[in-house]
Amino acid sequence: MTAYPELYMIIDGERVSAGDRRTHKVVNPATQETLGELPLASAADLDRALVAADRGFRTWRNSTPQERAAVLQGAARLLVERADDLARIATMEQGKPFQEARIEVMMVVGLFNFYAGECQRIYGRSLVRPAGQRSIVTREPVGPVAAFSPWNFPLGNPGRKLGAPIAAGCSVILKSAEETPASALGILQALLDAGLPSDVGQAVFGVPDEVSRHLLGSPIIRKLSFTGSTVVGKHLMKLAAEDMKRTTMELGGHGPVLVFDDVDVDQVLDTVVPAKYRNAGQVCVSPTRYIVQEDIFDSFVAGFTERTKAVKVGNGLDQGIQMGPMANPRRPDAMERLIGDAKARGGKLHAGGERIGNQGYYYAPSVLSEVPLDAEIMNEEPFGPVAILNPFRAEEEMIAEANRLPYGLAAYVWTANARRQKTIAREIETGMLGINSMMIAGADAPFGGVKWSGHGHEDGPEGLDACLVTKVVHEA
Ligand code: NAD
Numbered sequence: 074m075t076a077y078p079e080l081y082m083i084i085d086g087e088r089v090s091a092g093d094r095r096t097h098k099v100v101n102p103a104t105q106e107t108l109g110e111l112p113l114a115s116a117a118d119l120d121r122a123l124v125a126a127d128r129g130f131r132t133w134r135n136s137t138p139q140e141r142a143a144v145l146q147g148a149a150r151l152l153v154e155r156a157d158d159l160a161r162i163a164t165m166e167q168g169k170p171f172q173e174a175r176i177e178v179m180m181v182v183g184l185f186n187f188y189a190g191e192c193q194r195i196y197g198r199s200l201v202r203p204a205g206q207r208s209i210v211t212r213e214p215v216g217p218v219a220a221f222s223p224w225n226f227p228l229g230n231p232g233r234k235l236g237a238p239i240a241a242g243c244s245v246i247l248k249s250a251e252e253t254p255a256s257a258l259g260i261l262q263a264l265l266d267a268g269l270p271s272d273v274g275q276a277v278f279g280v281p282d283e284v285s286r287h288l289l290g291s292p293i294i295r296k297l298s299f300t301g302s303t304v305v306g307k308h309l310m311k312l313a314a315e316d317m318k319r320t321t322m323e324l325g326g327h328g329p330v331l332v333f334d335d336v337d338v339d340q341v342l343d344t345v346v347p348a349k350y351r352n353a354g355q356v357c358v359s360p361t362r363y364i365v366q367e368d369i370f371d372s373f374v375a376g377f378t379e380r381t382k383a384v385k386v387g388n389g390l391d392q393g394i395q396m397g398p399m400a401n402p403r404r405p406d407a408m409e410r411l412i413g414d415a416k417a418r419g420g421k422l423h424a425g426g427e428r429i430g431n432q433g434y435y436y437a438p439s440v441l442s443e444v445p446l447d448a449e450i451m452n453e454e455p456f457g458p459v460a461i462l463n464p465f466r467a468e469e470e471m472i473a474e475a476n477r478l479p480y481g482l483a484a485y486v487w488t489a490n491a492r493r494q495k496t497i498a499r500e501i502e503t504g505m506l507g508i509n510s511m512m513i514a515g516a517d518a519p520f521g522g523v524k525w526s527g528h529g530h531e532d533g534p535e536g537l538d539a540c541l542v543t544k545v546v547h548e549a
Contacts, residue, residue: 075161078255080111082278083262084118085125086271094118097251097278102168102398103388103433111254114279119287122246122275126217127293129244129272134214141240142189147267149185152178152260159259163227164389166253168397168434169352171389174228180516181232181260184532187516191537192240207548212541214242215319216295219288221281221309223301224400225355225456227253230300231260233520233531235274239264241540243296244273248284252401281305289313296540299323300357302454303480303525321539322527323520325454326357326482329475331497333468333488334366338373341487346380346460348511350396350438354458355404357526358483358505358513361455363462364471370464374442377462378423384438386429398433399457405436408457411450412439415461420444425458452478468493476502482522483513 080099081088091112099108114122152159160174167174200208218238222230231249238245249257254276261276277284288294289312297313299306300323313320332341348360365373389397399405405428412426425439439459444451450461465471475484484503488494494508504522505513514520514532521530529539 075158077108077162077165078258080109080254081258082112082114082118083258083265083271083274083276084122085275086265089118099166099252099254101165102400103390105433108165109255111251111278113251114277114284116287119277119279119284122277123217123288123291123293125272125275126244126246129270130214130217133239133244133270133273134242136242138193138195141192141242144264144267144269145185145189145192145236145240148263148269149182149189151263151266152182152185155259155263159228159256161390162259163253163256164397166256167224167227167400169389170394170397173352174389177226177228180229181236183516184232184236187532188236188240188537191534194534195241195537195541209546209548211544211546213544214238215540215542217244217246217293218296218298218540219285219294220245220247220298221285221301222247222249222257224250224252225352225357227256228260231257233536234298234300235261235264237531237536238296238298238540239269239274241537243540245275246288246294247274247276248278248281248288249276251278251281254278285309286312289316289318292316294318296320303527306527319539319542321521321529321531323357323529323531324482324522324525324527325456325480326359326522326526327362327452327454327478327480328358328360328483328485329362329364329501330360330485331471331475331487332363332365332369332373333486333490333493334368335489336369336487338369338376342373342376342380344511345485345487346377346384347395349460350381350384350458353396353399353404353436355400355456359456360485360511361459361461362451362474363460364465364474365462366471367464367466370462374423374440374462377460378440381424381438381440381460386435386438388433396438396458398435400434402434404457405434408436408439408455408459411453411455411457412441412459415441415444415448415450418445418448420448446477454480468496472497472500476500479525480522481524482526483507485511485513
């Protein structure tokens with residue numbers, strides 16, 4: 074059995090443990106047992122990390138693509154070797170089923186290998202000029218990055234925050250969520266063990282607002298990369314604006330799923346129901362508002378409810394578990410508030426709607442239908458195991474409902490009609506769209522949103538591009 078590891082920060086190559094620093098208790102959400110005490114950074118710790126990041130950038134920016142690729146590939150190999158241990162640690166900290174955590178490790182492996190190749194294709198160009206003159210366009214790493222990653226993908230998010238900047242030649246100070254620190258440390262440690270210079274990749278933890286103000290207040294940091302809620306994202310963008318820092322913002326969503334009456338309802342449900350309860354719905358691209366054409370609405374609700382009631386909930390380390398607890402006590406509280414409000418406004422509850430047991434942050438997979446548009450849950454990202462099913466008649470009404478909110482991260486459409494597929498692809502305001510598919514991410518594909526869901530991308534060539542700036546050199 075994997076033991077939960079010691080917790081520390083990694084600052085300028087040193088493992089910094091608690092000493093007389095403040096600490097944060099890391100808790101297993103399945104059992105509420107304390108796993109460890111996490112040291113929180115002081116201002117002096119953050120200053121030390123900044124000095125190291127500045128130094129690290131000045132050397133790493135001059136590394137060859139082959140050197141960067143060797144580190145990324147080496148880390149990918151180590152992550153494969155360590156996959157089971159890392160996945161168990163992630164499940165202990167965050168609650169998701171072990172198999173989901175293991176897939177997350179492999180997602181980071183794929184991303185590091187992709188960027189090992191992609192960093193060898195950072196091209197410039199020379200412009201056509203009269204004889205004797207040259208203008209050369211080059212791409213350079215943006216500089217030291219302050220990266221903030223949340224608790225919902227404790228391995229995948231740190232992997233995204235580290236992979237592209239390192240491939241681009243940047244240094245990174247990573248502050249991942251204090252709730253899931255050992256997973257993030259495991260990803261960074263693989264890079265360091267594969268030869269990443271110790272001042273290029275660092276991990277700090279702290280009081281989030283203190284850390285972000287301190288790091289973003291420093292001119293050393295040239296880029297902010299944040300994944301989390303829209304409200305925190307807006308706050309951090311304002312801090313970054315003071316120093317005109319580059320930003321990549323992966324924020325909230327409220328995923329619409331349009332289901333038309335030309336589909337095989339059972340086939341669709343077999344895909345969309347497990348997608349809803351993946352990671353207990355704590356996914357920014359989670360399918361949330363099911364916008365269903367009225368002829369198939371009753372059978373869709375009945376089939377959704379039946380499959381939801383069969384979802385096996387329990388400790389993610391146990392065999393056969395399909396959904397774990399929620400990651401922290403804030404989430405079941407939010408579910409109670411949002412589902413209570415929806416019911417009070419006339420929404421129908423078909424499954425769940427209650428906590429499970431009195432140990433761990435469990436909340437039952439839940440299904441609501443006919444929820445009025447002014448209910449809180451129709452406007453606020455639920456970030457939990459609840460599906461909202463509402464009937465609509467016409468294609469235009471369905472598109473209007475999908476676009477009603479200020480979010481635009483992921484959307485999904487299920488239809489066999491080719492014309493409709495094209496119309497929806499054009500009309501839906503979203504960063505990512507799945508057509509007859511819930512798979513909308515891959516190492517080689519840009520991941521990101523529009524509107525309040527943020528801007529910029531991670532993954533794909535676009536993720537690398539977001540860590541580069543352009544310089545033009547005009548020679549006489
Ligand atoms: P939150 O909004 O306070 O925190 C979200 C994340 O941002 C956490 O990782 C937190 O450590 C970090 N954070 C908060 N304040 C920060 C600051 N000032 N500087 C730097 N980082 C900061 O609250 P929460 O309860 O953790 O999550 C609430 C909501 O956030 C969820 O309901 C969901 O809507 C959203 N969320 C989105 C994602 C995503 O993948 N886009 C991930 C986690 C949470």
